[in-house]
Amino acid sequence: MRLKNKTYIMLLSALMLSCAASAKRAEKTVPDLTPAEITAARESFKGAVYLDPSKTAGERARDLVERMTLDEKIAYLGGTGFVTDKVIGQTQPLARLGIPKFKMTDATLGSKLTKDAILFPAFIGLAASFNSELSYAYGKAVAEQCKAGGYRILLGPGVNLYRVPNCGRNFEYLGEDPFLTSELTVPYIKGCQDAGVLATVKHLSANNSDYMRKSSNSVIDERTLHEIYFPPFVAAIEKADVKAVMTAYNLLNGEWAAESRWLVTDMLRNSWGFDGMVMTDWWSVYNTEKLITSGVDIEMPAAKVLAADQVRAMLSNGVITKAYLDERIQCSLRPCIEMELLEVEHRQPEMRQKWPEHQQVAETIGRESLVLLKNENNLLPLDRSKVKNIVLYGGNAVETVATGGGAAGFDPGKNFVTYEQAIKKAAGENVTVSYLPKLNRKKLQGADAVVVFLTMVEHEAMDRNFVLDEDSRYALARITEANRNVIAVVSLGGGVEMASWVDDVESLIYAWYPGTYGATGLGEMLFGDVNPSGKLPITIEKRVEDTHYHGNYLAEGTVLPRMFPGFGWKAPIHDVNYAEGIFTGYRWYDSKAIEPLFPFGFGLSYTRFEIAEPKLSSSTLKSGETLTVQVEVSNCGDQEGAEVVQLYVSDLEAGVPRPEKELKGFRKVSLKPGESRVVTLKVNERDLAFWDPESKGWKTEPGRFEIRVGSSSRHITGTAAFEYIR
Template sequence: MLDADFDVEDVLSRIPMPGKIKLLTGLGWWHTEPVPEVGIPSMRMSDGPNGVRGTRFFNSVPSSCFPSSTGLGSTFDDELAFQVGKALADECKAKGCHILLAPTVNTQRSPLGGRGFESFSEDPHLNGSIAAAYINGLQSQGVAATIKHFACNDQEFERFSSDSVVSERPLREIYLKPFQIALKKSNPWALMTAYNRLNGTHCSEDNKLLQDILRKEWGYEGLIMSDWTGVYSTTESIKAGLDLEMPGPAYMRGKAVERALIGEKLFPSDIDDRVRKILELLKRAYKSGIPFDGPEEGVDSPQLRALLRKAAADAIVLLKNENNVLPIPTSGPKKIAVIGPNAKQAFTSGGGSARLASTYTVSPLEGITAAAKELGATVEYAIGATSHRYLPLLDGYIKQNDGKPGALVEFWNESPSASFLDTMTNLQETLPECAWSMPTLGSNCFLADGYSTIFVPDESGDWELGLNIAGNGNMFFNGTMVIDLSTNPEQGESFFGLGTVDMRATVKGLEAGKEYPIEVRLSNAQFIGRGSPFTCRGGIRLGAMKFVGEEEAIQEAVKLAKESDVTILVIGLNHDWESEGFDRKDMKLPGLTNRLASQVLEADCDTIIVHQSGTPTEMPWVDGAKTLLQAFYGGNELGNGLADVLFGKVNPSGKLSLTFPQRLQDSPSYPSFGEKGEGYGKVLYNEGIFVGYRGFEIKDLKPMFPFGYGLSYTSFGYSDLQVSQPTPEGNFTVSCTVKNTGKRDGAEIIQVYVSDTASALPRPVKELKGYAKVWLQAGESKVARIDLDREALGFYDNRRSCWIAEAGDFVVHACASSADIRLSTSIVLAKTLTWTGL
C-alpha cells in the first residue's frame, strides 16, 4: 500500500505501461483496478443519488433512502442539501465506498423524462446550487462526489445513441450551467459523461466538451469517468480526456490501447495524462480514511432518522388549501379514511440505478395511522383503484420453511436440463426481497437458479400473480405451473431492458393465513445481451395482489369517504412508471386514478389529495380539489414526513422545483422529445433557452402550477426591497424584509429574479438568480440578504463565444414564486462586462 501522502508524479513514473493501461478501466462494476506491484489499491464506487446502495444488486446491505432530487430541490434549502450530503458520506464510509455516483443535474426538458426525478430542477441556478451544497456536504467527509451526466442526457429513449442537437447558447445557459455553478461553488472530485451524442459526437469522446470547455475554460482538475458502458471509442475518448472507462472488463481499452500505442495513434504521454487523474483521486481516497476493500455495513441512528423525516416533510409542497382544510385539527375527527394506490406501499424513490433496499420504510398509511392514534382517531383503508405497472412485490407475504421472512435461492454453475429439476447446488442465499438480479461476474458465474418460498395471503379471495425475469423460466404455484416464460418469452423493459414482459396469472379462492408454496425455475443460459449493452446472470421480479374489481374498488372508496370525518386520497406514480431505462409515454395518471379522484371528491368535497410523483402529471380533477399536496418520492420516512405536514407538526415550506403544465402539449419541448423527436436518432432542442418557466412566460401561457410555487399554513408579507448598484465587476446585493403575518410559525423562500430591459439577443422575461429560506415565528420579521454577481446579469453571446452583461437597466424582483412578484426595483450596470470561464 502507498503512503497517504504519496507523490503522484513519483508513483506515476514507477507504474509499468501494462499497469497504466489496466488503470484506465474499472475492475468489475464498482471498483477501480489495483496495481499491487506499486502499492495501488482498488477504490470503491456506489450508485446514488438518493442513497448508497453498495456493490451488490443481489441481497444488498440495506441503505437509507432520502427524498428524490426533485423533492430535495423543492426545499430550496442549501443547508438541508449539505446535511443530506454529509449523511450520505457516513453511509459511504459504512459501505467502504470512496466515490458516490451522484448528484445528477441534467435539466428536465420534458415531464416525460424517465430520470427526471433524479435531478433537482428545471432551472439551472437552483439545480446547480442545490447540487453544490450536496457535494460540499459529501466531500466535507472525504467522499468523492461524481456530478453527472455531462451533458444533455435528458431522455432515456435510445439513450446510448440519440443525438442531442443543441445550439450553443442554450447549451451554455441551460444545460451546462448547472455543472458550471456546481464546479464554481463546490469543485466535485469526479464527473461522469453522458451516454448520448451531443451535436453529433458521443459525450465520452467529445473534445470540445471535455477539453475545451471543462478542462481549459472551466479549469476542472477532477477525474472524468464514463457512464456504465458509455465508451464508444479508444483513441478518441482518451485524447478527449476521458480518464476512466466503467465498468470493467475493458470493452474499448485494454488490448485496444496497446494496439493504438503501437500504431502511434496514442502516445505514453496520453496514457499518463489519464492515469494522473486516477492517482489524484486515489490520494483523496487515502486521506478520507475509508478502508480499501472494506466490509459493507448499514447506518441507523436516531439523528439519521430525524434527518430523513425532516427531509421528507420539507420536500412536500402545499399546492392548494382552500378553506384551510389543512392542517387536520387535533380534535374533532374520529374516523379518517385513507384511500388510494400510493397509500399502503411506501414508494420511496424512482426506479433504476437510484432504487435501493431501504433500511426501513414508512408508508403514508402507516404514518397517518400512527399520527391518528395520537388523536384517538381510527383509520380505515381502501385502495380505490390500482396504479401499478407491475404488481406490488410479494415482500411481507412470504417466508421460508423455517418461518423466517424471504425466500430460498439456489444457484447452479452449469445450465440445467430442460426439466429444470437439476439439484447441483453450489450456493444458497436467503432473499429478503422479491426483485433482484445478478450482474455479470465472469464467464464461469452462475447460469441458472431456483427460487422457492411460501406465500401467505393476508386476505381471502382471488389473487393475481405477476412475474418478469431476465432469462427463461416458469412459475409454479402450489405445485402447478401457472406462468410460462420459457417458451420464447417476449422482451420487456425490466432489468434495464434485459427482462421479459410481465406475465400474470390469477389463482382463485385463496384463504387468508394459509400457506401456498411458490417456485420459480429459471435459466439465463440463452439470455445474455438481447438489445442492451448490459448483461446479467438472471433476475426475478415477483409480485402479487388480491384481485380488485374496478367498480367494486371505487364504490368501496366512495362509501368510505362518505362515512368518514376526514378523507385522505394518496395517488400518483411510482418507480414502475418513472425509471432509468425508459421515458413515460404521456403525462396521464395510470389506470382509473383520475376517475377515483373525481368520484371521491364528489363524495367528500374536502378530500385531502396527496399526489406523489417525481415529475408532473395531468390532473383533470384539480379544479374541484380544495386541498392538494405534492409529495414526490420521500425516502424512508415518506409516511411520517407526510403525516407531520397533514397534522400540522410541520408547516410546509416547499416550492416547486418544476413547472407543472396543464397538459403535455404546453411543455416547451413538445413534441421534440423521445420517440417524437426528429427521428434518425436526433432530438432537436427547438425551444432554445426557453426551457421550463422561461418557455411558459415568453408565450404568456399559464401552467397548472408555476415554478417556485408553494403555500404555507401561515402568510408572509414582503417590504423594503433594497438593491445596491452593481460594482464595476458586476457585484450587487439584494435584501428585503419578510414578515410572518399569520398565526403559525413557518418558513418562507424568497426568490430573486432578474429581468433585462433591453438586450442584443432575446432573453427570458425573468430568470431565477438567487434565493433564501427564512424561518419566522408568528408575527416576526427578518431581513433576507442575497449576494449576486455578474452571472445574474449576463447571457451567453454565441456570436462572440463569451458571456456578456450589457450596460443598461435591469429589474430585480423579490418573488414568492415565478408567477408571484412581490417587489421590484431597477438597477443600472454602468459598463458592459464580458468574460469566459467560471
Template sequence: MSTNHNGKKNVDIDALLDDLTLDEQVALMAGADFWTTVPVERLGIPAVKVSDGPNGARGAGGLTNGTPASAFPCAIALGASWNPDAAYEMGTALAAEARSKGARVLLAPTVNIHRSGLNGRNFECYSEDPTLTAMLAVAYIKGLQDHGVGATIKHFVANDSEIERQTISSDVDERTLREIYLPPFEAAVKKAGVWAVMTGYNRLNGTHMDAHKWAMTDVMRGQFGYDGIFMSDWFGTNSTAASVNAGHDLEMPGPTRFRGAQLLAAVEAGEVEPETIRASVRRLLVLFERVGAFDSDGPESETTRDEPETRALIRRLGADGAVLLKNEDHFLPLSKDVSVAALGPNAAISRLMGGGSAQINAPYRVTPVEGLKAAFGDNRVSQEKGCSNNRLMQVWQGDIELSFFHGRKLEGKAIHTQKETELNCFWFDLPVPGFNQNDFSVRAEGTFTPRESGTYCAGMTNAGLARAYLDGELLIDGETDWEKGMNFFGLANDERRADVQLEAGRTYNIVLEYASPGDADDGITVRALRFGIEKTLGEQEIDAAVRLAAEQDVAILYVGRQEEWDSEGHDLPHMTLPGSQNELIEKVATANPNTVVVLQTGGPVEMPWLDKVKAVLQFWYPGQEVGYAIADVLTGEAYPGGRLPQTFPVSMKDNSAWTADALSYPGKDGHVRYDEGVFVGYRHHDSNNVPVLFPFGFGLGYTTFAWETATLSSDVMGESDLKVTVPISNTGAREGAEVVQLYVRPDLMDDDVAVARPEKELRAFARLALKPGETQIAEMNIAPRDLAYFDVERQRWLAPAGRYEIVLAVSATDIRERVSVTLKSEWSEPA
C-alpha cells in the same frame, strides 16, 4: 510512502507514475468489476469502490436486495426544498452512508435539467432552472467532499431523456448549452471543486459524450478549470483512442471493453500518446489521494448504518420538500380528533423512491397508513385501495428459492442456491464466482396462496429468456418472439401477462425457468427476471373506497405514480395519473367534500379534478420515512416547506419541449433537437404567455408573511457584486418558510437586444424559516454576469449597457417588487 502529521500517507504521485508500467497505467483506466477500480498491489495502489446515489449509498448489491441502506428523499424533493443547507446536510449524511458500504466515491448528484417533464429520470434531477440546480448541487457536493467522499456530478451533458438513451444525439446550440445545461457543471467545478464527472450515454451534436473533446477538454478543463476525472456511465464508453484522446479517464464497469489490450494497441500504433495515458492516470491517482484510498487496503465490508439522527434528517427533509398546492379554506393542517379514510394505491405501500439505479434496499419503510395511525390512533384510520397505479404486476413475494446452473439449459446439479423474499432479480454480479454472464440459467421455485378468490393477473419481464409455470402448466412464455421493451433499463421485454382464476386459501406452485442471453446486448450486460401476480381490481374496489370516504370526516387520497413509472430506461408516455386514479378522485370528492389529495410523482401531472378537492399536497418520493413525513405535514407537526422546482403545465402539450415537430421531442431518426433553446420551463411560459396549472416556485404554507421594501447596495451595477436585502416577517400563528426568489429582467429597447432573451431568469434566492412573529432579512447577491447572455460569435458573456429590473417574487407569476439597476457600460467576460 511516508505518513504526514495527520496520520495520512504522503503520496508522491510523480514517483508512482514513473514506477507504473504502461500496462499498469492502462489497467487503472478501466474498472476491475462492476463497482471497483483495478489495484496495483506492488505499488500500494488499492482498489477504490464507487456506489450509486443520489438518494442513498446502495453498495455493491442488487437494486433492491443488497445490504440495507438509508433511503433519502429523491433529488426533485430536495430541489423543492430550495434549501442548500439541507443539501449540505444530506451530502454529509451520505458521506457516512457511502463509507459504511466501503465506498469512497458516490455517483451523485444528478443535475440534468427538467426539459420535457416526461424524462424517466426527472425525479433524479433537481429543477428546470440551472441556478436552483447549481446552488443545490454545490452544497450537496461540499457535504460529501468535506467529509472525504468524492462526488460524481452527472450526466454530462444534455442527457435529459431516456428515449434511445444509448445512441440519441441531443442537438443543442452553444448558447443554450452555456446558459441552461452547463451552468450546474460549471458551478460544481468553480464553487465546489468537484472531484469526478460522469459522462452521459447520449451523443451531443452527433458525438458520444465519452469522446467529446470540446465539452470535456476545451470547456470543462480549459475554461472552467476542472482538474478531476471523467468516468463513463455504466457501459457508456464507446471507443478507445477517440475517448482517451478527448480526455476521458475511467471506463466503467469492468472488465474493460475498450481499454486494456485495445488501448495498448492504440498506443503501439501511435493513435494515443503515452503522455495522454499518463495524464489520465495522474488524475485518477489524485482522486484516490483525495478520498483517502491510500490509507486503506481497499474497500471495506458493507454494513448497515441505521442511525436515529439519519432517520430524523430524512423525516425533516421530506417535509422540507413537500409542496402545498391547494388549501381551500385553510383546511390543512388537520385536527387529530377527526376520522380518516386512507384511500388510493399509495396508502398502504411505501412509495419512497423512483426506479432504476436510484433504488436501494431501505432498512425499513413506513407506509402512509402507518404514519396516519401513529398520528391519529388506530381507531380513527380506515383504509381501502380503490385502484392500482403500478405499471407492472405487484411483485411476487414469499419464500422463493433460486437455483443457479452452469449453461443455459438448467442441466446437471445446481451450483448455488439462495433464498429470496420477492422475485425481482437484477444480477449486476452473479452470486457464483466464475459464472459466465452469457452462459448460465436459474430456476426460481415457490408458492402463492391468494387471500381472495377471483381473477388474478400474472406478469413477467426478463432480460434473457424465461418461462413461468403455475402448478406445472405453462403460464407465461417469455421466450418466443422476445424483444426489448421498457423494463430493466430498456433491455428487458415489455411485461407479458396472463389472467388466471384462483381460489382463496389454495396454495399454488410457481416455477420460473430463466436462461441468460448468449451474448451481451448493445454492450450492456443486463441479466434480470421479474415476476408479479395480483388480483384484478374493478369498479367494486372503487365503490368500496367511495363508501368508506362517505363514512369518515376526512378522505385522504394517496395517489400518483411509483418506481416502475418514474424510472431510468424509459420516458413517461403522458402526464396523466395512471390507471383509474382520476376516476377514484372524482368519485371520492363527490362523496366527501373534505377530500385531500397527496400526490407522489417524480414530476408534473395533469389535475382535471383540482377544483373538486379541498387540498392538494405534492410529496414526491421522500425516502424511507415517507409515512411519518406525510402525517407530520397533514397534522401540522411539520409545515410544508417546499416550492415547485418545475412548472406544472395545464397539459402535456403546453410544455416547452413540445412542438409540431417530433424532432424536438421525443426525437426522430436518432436525434432530439432542443428547438426551444433557452426558453425552458417558466422561461417558455413567461415569454410566450402560456398559462400554467402551477408556476415555477409556487407553494403555499400554514402561515402568512409580510415583505418590507427591498434595499439595494447600489442602483448601479459595477464590476463587483450587488447586494439585495428584503426583511420578511412571519405574521401568522405557525412556523413556516418563505422563499424569496430574485429574477433578472432586461429592460432594454428591442433595438439594443441582439438575441431573444427570456422575460426573466432566476439568479438568486433565499429561504427563511421563521417562527410566529419573527423577522429575518433575506440577503442575495447578483454579479454582472447575472445580467448577461452568452454571445456565441464573440465567445463571451455579454451584458449590454442599460437598465435591468431586479424582480423579487414568491413564484414565477407572483411578483412582489421590482427594482431597477443600471449598467452604465457594456460588460463582457470570456467563456
C-alpha cells in the same frame, strides 16, 4: 393485468441487472488486496513519494504513475467489471505497488450497496426545500453511509435539468432551473467530500430524457448549453471542487458524450479547469480512438472499447503518446490520493452509529420537501378534535413507492415508513384512519376526509406518461362525487396532468418520493404539526400542447428491452431538437404568456407571509462590483412557518432575446407569528450576463435591469431597477 407499482419497479430493476449479468460473464473477477498484502507490497517502496502524505496529491500521483508498467497503466483505463463482490464499479488494484481497489456505489439518494442503508427522499424533493444547508447534510449523511460499506466513490449527484415531465430519472435531479440546481449541488458535494467520499457529478451532458437514451442525439445550440445545461457542472467544479465527472449515454450534437473531445477536453478540462477523474457511464462508448483522445480517463464498468491491444495500437500509431496516457492515469489517481484513500481504512463500520442522525436528516428533508399546491376552505390542517374518521385510498398509501427505479433506487429497508403508518401515528388514538382497498361509496360519504394517493412508475431507461392511468382517474372522479373533503397526494418525480381534476379536490399536496423515512412528514403536515414550506422546483403545465417540448420529444416511452443499458442492440439515431433554446421551464411560459397550472417556485403555507419591496445598495452596478439587495419578509399569520424569498433578474434593455426573468437568488427564512426579518441577497455582474457565441464568453450589456422579488416566479411582490455600467 395491471402490475402494482412496487412489483413493476422490481421487475424493471431485475431486467437491468440481468443485462448487467450478461455483460459480466465476459469480465474477469479481479480480487482485492488484503491489508497484509498492501503492507507487504509497500515495504518494497519505502520512502517513495507516492506513499508520503506530506507531499501534494499531484506529486504523489506523478510518482506512482512513473512506477507503473505499461501493462498496469493500460489496465487502469478500465474498471474491474460490474457487480463483482457486490460492487457496481471499481478501479483496478495495483498489487505490485500496494494500491487497493477504489470501490464505487450508486447513487445520489443513498449508498445502494451498504447493508441496511437509508434511502433518502428523492433529490427533486430536496430541490423543493430550497434549503442549501439541508443539501449539505444530505450529502454528508450519504457519504457516511458509503463509508460504512467501504465505498469511497459515490456515483452522484445527478444534475441533469428537468426538461420534460416524462423523464424516468427526474426524481434523481434538482428541477428545471440551472441556478437552483447549482446552488443545491455545491453544498451536497461539499458535504459528501468533507466526509471523505469522492462525489461524481453526472451526466455530462444533456441527458434530459431516458427513453431511447442510447440512440438519442440532443441537438442544442452553444448559448443554450452554456446558460441552461452546463452551469451545474461548472458550479460543481469551481465552487465545490468535485473530484469526478461521469459522461452521459446520449449523443450531443452528433457526438457520443464520452467520445466528444470538445465536451471533455475543450469544455470540461480547458474551459472549466477540471483536473479530476472523468469516467464513462456504464457501456456507453463505441470507438477506441475517439474515446482515448476525448480526455476521458476510465471506461466503466470495464475496458471493452479501451481493450489492451487497441490502446497499444493507438500508442504504436502515434494517435496518443505515453505522456498523454500518463496524464489519464494521473487524473484518475490524483483525486483518490487527495481524499486520503491511500491512508485511511475504506470500510468504517463505526459509521453505523450515525444512522439515527441520518434518519433525522431524512425526516427533515421529507418535511421540507412537501409542497402544498391547493387548500380550499382551509381544509388543512385537519383538526383532531373535529375530524374523527379519515379514509385512505390508493395502493400507494399502504404499499408506498419509496423512490423511482434504476441505479438510484434500492430497498428502503425494514424500518421503511409507509404513508398509512405515518398518518396513523400522527392522527393519534382518537382519530380513526382506515385504508379502503376498493371503492365504497357509503364509506367514502361517511368519512370526514378522504386522502387519495396518486403515483406512477418512474425508472431509469424509460420515460412515463404525462397522464395518470385510467384506473386512478376513474377512482378519483368517483371519490370526489362521494365526498368533497378530498386531499390528493401526488408522489412523483415530476409534473403530471392535473388540470382535468384539480378543481374537484379541496387540497393538493406534491410529496415526491419519500425514501425510508420521508413519509413521516406527510402525517405531521396533515394535522398541522408541520407547516408546509416546500416550493415547486418545476413548472407544472396544464397540458402538453402548452409546453416547449411538444413536437420536440420522442414518442412516449414504453418498456422495451432496447431501452436498457447493457444490451447489444442497434437502433437508428434520433434527433431530439431543443428548439426552445434558453426558453425552458418558467422561461418558456413567460416568453409565450402562457399560464401554467402551477408556476415554478410556488407553494402554500398554513400561515401568511408578506414580502416587501426590495431595497438596493445602489442605483448602479459597475463592473467588478456587487449589488446588495435587502428584502423584509413578515409572518402575518398565526402560525410559525418558513417562506422562501426568491430573487429574479430582468434585463430591461436586452440587445438579444433573453428570458423575462431568471432566478439569481433565494433564501429560506423561518418566522414566528408577527415576526419580521430582513433577508440580504447579492447580485453581481455575472448574474446579468448571457453567453455570446461570437466571442465564446459571457457578456453583460450596459443598461437598465430590474430586481424582482416574490414567493414564486408568478407571484412577484416588489421590484427595483438599477443600471449596469461597464
